[in-house]
Amino acid sequence: MTMNDATSYVPPKVWTWNKESGGKFAAINRPVSGATHDSALPVGKHPLQLYSLGTPNGVKVTVLLEELLELGFSGAEYDAWLVNISEGEQFSSGFVAVNPNSKIPALLDCSTAKPTRLFESGSMMLYLAEKFNAFIPKDAAKRAECMNWLFWNIGSAPFLGGGFGHFYAYAPEKWEYPIDRYAMEVKRQLDVLDKHLETNRFLCGDEYSIADMANMAWYGALVMGKLYEAGEFLSVADYKQVIRWTEEIQQRPAVKRGQRVNRVWGAEHHQLAERHDAADFDKDPTEILKQVMARKLAQKKP
Numbered sequence: 001m002t003m004n005d006a007t008s009y010v011p012p013k014v015w016t017w018n019k020e021s022g023g024k025f026a027a028i029n030r031p032v033s034g035a036t037h038d039s040a041l042p043v044g045k046h047p048l049q050l051y052s053l054g055t056p057n058g059v060k061v062t063v064l065l066e067e068l069l070e071l072g073f074s075g076a077e078y079d080a081w082l083v084n085i086s087e088g089e090q091f092s093s094g095f096v097a098v099n100p101n102s103k104i105p106a107l108l109d110c111s112t113a114k115p116t117r118l119f120e121s122g123s124m125m126l127y128l129a130e131k132f133n134a135f136i137p138k139d140a141a142k143r144a145e146c147m148n149w150l151f152w153n154i155g156s157a158p159f160l161g162g163g164f165g166h167f168y169a170y171a172p173e174k175w176e177y178p179i180d181r182y183a184m185e186v187k188r189q190l191d192v193l194d195k196h197l198e199t200n201r202f203l204c205g206d207e208y209s210i211a212d213m214a215n216m217a218w219y220g221a222l223v224m225g226k227l228y229e230a231g232e233f234l235s236v237a238d239y240k241q242v243i244r245w246t247e248e249i250q251q252r253p254a255v256k257r258g259q260r261v262n263r264v265w266g267a268e269h270h271q272l273a274e275r276h277d278a279a280d281f282d283k284d285p286t287e288i289l290k291q292v293m294a295r296k297l298a299q300k301k302p
């Protein structure tokens, strides 16, 4: 049966895992959690150890870390280790100990008496913003608004990524029903942002905050045509305020740097497989990727 016979599919009484679902991530999808293999995570010299990949959820955190460093917080120095999710590296015993949910990003704060583990990008952003008291409004009403837009992002982006992106770009076939359903929802979300940004420079007024960083990683990338090659399909040019907001934030040096970290696809000068030092941004990205791959290969050898 091809999936376009979907109308003839009758779900069994009890779902069982008897075949791969197909599509880009089928080989790593499992209906159970936990580690698939024993492997410790590498630990570098900095207070913060990030295990991630340059997807929108990863970029939220690397942009925030680069913004904190730009403000001069040396406690935000970090090692960003590459986690190759299509190779199943998020299922190593070391990774699962930091994030039992096996998804990037995962973060360890080694500056606390006992290292503090963090999973979920929103949790990390709030933790870091509170730790350094930066990029989060001090005024209670504005802070509440910042939380509104941060949590809006955590709730909404899965419809963009797991819903629209999955069916438009990654599913083994194109099906009209899910593409229609999620295109409608994503356009509605863009409209929510667009209307709010008509009267607000940033998501919580004049203050650039973690709410902007979280949403930029998803909706900014989308309107720049950098997600799922869906700019034209979703008529992103219609969302003029989202574009105005994106263009302003994209000028920030920390945003430019943060978007490169743990990115191993696209134009070479936009990549940086791992970041262990501020000077890494000036190094040859191909050379860094080669070194990272060689280390991973050596680790796998018995």
Ligand SMILES: N[C@@H](CCC(=O)N[C@@H](CS)C(=O)NCC(=O)O)C(=O)O
Binding pocket: 028, 055, 056, 057, 058, 085, 090, 102, 103, 104, 105, 119, 120, 121, 122, 154
């Ligand atoms: N709600 C999570 C979502 C994280 C997430 O979905 N990460 C994806 C990459 S963007 C992942 O690691 N996928 C690997 C997998 O599903 O096995 C967060 O915001 O941190």
